[in-house]
Amino acid sequence: MNVFDIIGPVMIGPxxxxxxxxxxxxRVANKLIDSRKLRKVEITLSGSFAQTYxxxxxDRALLAGIMGYHSYSPEIRDALSIARDKGIDFEFIKEDIKxxxxxxxxxxxxxxxxxxxxxxxxxxGGGNILVNQIDGMKVEFNGENNTILVMHRDKPGVxxxxxxxxxxxxxxxxxxxxxxxxxxxGGDAIxxxxxxxxxxxxxxxxxxxxxxxxxxxxxxxx
Amino acid sequence: xxxxxxxxxxxxxxxxRNVKISELVLADQAEAMEVSPMELYEKMELDFLVxxxxxxxxxxxxxxSMSGLTGGEGYKMKAYTEQKGGGLCGALLxxxxxxxxxxxxxxxxxxxxxxAPTAGSCGILPGCLVSLWEDRGFxxxxxxxxxxxxxxxxxxxxxxxxxxxxxxxxxxxxxxxAAMAAAALVELMGGTPxxxxxxxxxxxxxxxxxxxxxxxGLVEIPCIKRNVSGLMIAFSSADLALAGIEANIPADxxxxxxxHVGDVLPxxxxxxxxxxxxxxxxxxxxQKQVFG
Numbered sequence: 001m002n003v004f005d006i007i008g009p010v011m012i013g014p015x016x017x018x019x020x021x022x023x024x025x026x027r028v029a030n031k032l033i034d035s036r037k038l039r040k041v042e043i044t045l046s047g048s049f050a051q052t053y054x055x056x057x058x059d060r061a062l063l064a065g066i067m068g069y070h071s072y073s074p075e076i077r078d079a080l081s082i083a084r085d086k087g088i089d090f091e092f093i094k095e096d097i098k099x100x101x102x103x104x105x106x107x108x109x110x111x112x113x114x115x116x117x118x119x120x121x122x123x124x125g126g127g128n129i130l131v132n133q134i135d136g137m138k139v140e141f142n143g144e145n146n147t148i149l150v151m152h153r154d155k156p157g158v159x160x161x162x163x164x165x166x167x168x169x170x171x172x173x174x175x176x177x178x179x180x181x182x183x184x185x186g187g188d189a190i191x192x193x194x195x196x197x198x199x200x201x202x203x204x205x206x207x208x209x210x211x212x213x214x215x216x217x218x219x220x221x222x
Numbered sequence: 223x224x225x226x227x228x229x230x231x232x233x234x235x236x237x238x239r240n241v242k243i244s245e246l247v248l249a250d251q252a253e254a255m256e257v258s259p260m261e262l263y264e265k266m267e268l269d270f271l272v273x274x275x276x277x278x279x280x281x282x283x284x285x286x287s288m289s290g291l292t293g294g295e296g297y298k299m300k301a302y303t304e305q306k307g308g309g310l311c312g313a314l315l316x317x318x319x320x321x322x323x324x325x326x327x328x329x330x331x332x333x334x335x336x337x338a339p340t341a342g343s344c345g346i347l348p349g350c351l352v353s354l355w356e357d358r359g360f361x362x363x364x365x366x367x368x369x370x371x372x373x374x375x376x377x378x379x380x381x382x383x384x385x386x387x388x389x390x391x392x393x394x395x396x397x398x399x400a401a402m403a404a405a406a407l408v409e410l411m412g413g414t415p416x417x418x419x420x421x422x423x424x425x426x427x428x429x430x431x432x433x434x435x436x437x438x439g440l441v442e443i444p445c446i447k448r449n450v451s452g453l454m455i456a457f458s459s460a461d462l463a464l465a466g467i468e469a470n471i472p473a474d475x476x477x478x479x480x481x482h483v484g485d486v487l488p489x490x491x492x493x494x495x496x497x498x499x500x501x502x503x504x505x506x507x508x509q510k511q512v513f514g
Contacts, residue, residue: 001226003251004265006339006376006385006402007369010272013329013344014288014441016337017386017493048388051494052439054513055289057332077288077332102388102492125386125394127337197256 001128001144009127011071017103018049018056021123023076024143026065028131029107029119031217032149033066037112040089041066047102049123050094059092062105071127101130131219137181137190145176145194147219148204153212154182154189161210162191170200188214224250226377229419229473236415243405243415244370251370267366269336273325273348276335280324287330289512292442296324314357315457322349322453326446339376339385342392342434342441343399345449347372350403350456354410368406375405375422383480387434388493390484396445396452397429397480401473403453407460423469424459426476431483433491435498438509444499 011020029041043062045053053059057076064079065071067086075082083090097104101122108118121131130142134149141147152158159180166173174196182189199218207216224247225231236243252259279285281300286293299320302309309316322345329335329344338347351368354360376385379398384390404421413421429452437443463469469476490497499505 001377001380002255003247003262003370003373003377004269006380007266007269007347007373008336008338010269010334010336011341013332013335013341016339016341017388018441019332019341020337048493051496052436055436055439055495056441057288072334074334102489102494103386125340125380125384125389127340 005128005144009071011127012074012076015056016127017123017125018052018058019061019076020071020127021103021129022058022061022105023065023069023071024127024129025105025121025123025131026062026107027068027070028121028219029066029109030068031219032117032119032134033109033111034217036115038066038088038109039112040110042091042093042108044093044095044097044106044108046095046097046100046104049103049105050096053092062107063090066107066109134190135188137183137188139181139190139192140179141192141194141219143219144221145196146199146221148193148195148199148207149217149219150191150193150207150213151215152189152191153214154186155212158210158212159191162207162213165206165210166203169206170203173200223254226374227381229375229378229422229477232374232378233415233419242367242371242409243374243418244367244409247370247374248367263366266369270351270362270366270369272334272336274352276325276328276333276344277321277348277352279333280326280328281320285327285331287327287440287442288332289438289440289442291438291440291508291512292330292446293327295446296320296327299323314353315454317357318349318353318453318457319450321352322346322449323446325349326449330440330442330446338372339380339398339402340387340395342387342445343395343449343452346396346399346452346456347403347406349449349453350407354407360410364410368410371409371418372402372406375418376402379477382474382477384484390480391487391492392432392434392448393429393480394484395434396448397426397432400429400452400456400459401425403456404459404463407456408463411460411464413464417463419473420467420469421459421463423471423473423476424462425455426473426480427469427471428455428459430476430480433487433498434493435491435500436493436495437500437505438512439495439500440512443508
């Protein structure tokens with residue numbers, strides 16, 4: 001946490017947790033979708049999100065974030081109609097997600113190319129978020145640092161290949177947190193790597209070229 | 223580097239180095255974020271500009287919230303202040319009240335604001351700081367610097383208690399904002415770091431237990447008016463501390479108490495719109511009016 005998490009963000013109202021934090025949760029999904037074309041999103045709202053989402057514009061905010069807008073973008077107000085214009089189907093579902101933080105949203109997205117994916121996270125106050133699940137795998141990052149997510153096959157040597165690349169090609173890079181989660185041995189796995197400072201150019205594409213890595217994305221510090 | 227785990231740490235470190243808390247925090251944050259102090263100062267200056275702009279936007283005559291339940295409070299209060307020579311509270315306070323209302327109104331109409339620490343409580347800090355800058359002629363640089371003090375107190379509050387209404391009730395939002403603003407006001411007025419901590423403690427004490435019970439779940443009723451009580455408490459707590467009246471319970475212990483109170487508050491009083499004012503007949507009627 002830094003001083004601008006408290007004095008800030010500059011945002012469109014009315015609620016830092018229910019509007020700005022919701023945009024940021026949506027933006028994580030946007031990064032996961034990347035440049036692929038979105039067909040449909042199902043957004044599950046839990047706890048306080050489920051009770052009060054309409055009043056806080058949480059629905060508009062999540063959708064705006066998924067479409068790539070920022071928490072300070074005036075387009076948030078019109079996100080529902082912008083999504084319709086873009087031909088994106090959306091649905092909001094109220095469900096009590098057991099054991100989840102009161103402001104939790106789960107975003108399940110369907111792509112034009114037939115692909116799909118899911119993420120879940122919570123807005124924990126003051127516009128800050130905690131992402132805790134991606135494609136069924138447990139992750140934990142808050143967007144306070146630049147965070148690199150590496151989707152890969154759980155095979156020996158993949159972690160070493162990623163960290164060695166970071167060490168040899170980008171010596172100034174320092175990892176501040178590392179977490180690995182996998183569905184099962186040898187199955188899909190995900191590395192959550194938080195780094196200090198700015199990520200060097202081309203780092204993400206270099207990681208994507210590593211064998212057994214299916215995708216790598218950067219969730220930038222806000 | 224600072225841990226931001228206690229107010230006591232901020233006071234001790236500032237005293238040890240014989241600097242203001244804001245100077246201590248600016249240097250520390252620049253080091254932690256690996257950027258120059260000037261860059262951080264300029265970022266904070268931009269936040270202060272957005273605050274001034276949100277005062278203006280919210281003070282317009284036709285200002286209306288998205289739901290239509292609220293609007294125009296900042297304009298009305300400003301007009302009253304001008305016509306009645308400051309009303310009961312006097313010019314400085316009543317103009318500050320108008321500014322707090324305006325920023326909170328700007329927020330409710332999905333306008334652009336600085337969350338400080340949250341959007342629900344966004345009127346308190348600008349209400350205090352824009353007023354000292356515009357009406358008391360404080361130097362802009364000192365005002366912007368005092369925001370680092372406010373931010374540092376907020377960081378401790380967020381870690382030790384909470385800044386989310388859904389987690390700690392309104393004490394975590396308007397309570398935190400008032401405590402942060404009180405500390406900033408003391409520093410601006412030339413108080414000591416220890417007096418900043420006293421003002422923070424007194425502000426927390428005055429809002430301990432405040433529930434989050436928004437009508438229809440909207441950040442409007444009672445949030446907009448609670449920005450005013452938060453602002454008043456910030457001013458009075460700062461004056462108490464500057465007068466040499468010490469906090470009876472140290473700030474850090476007040477924050478621990480705030481966390482405990484937040485933990486035992488039922489969910490119905492933590493931003494779920496199920497209890498308190500939201501559950502009153504009028505609250506229910508307004509909810510129906512907005513959402514059918």
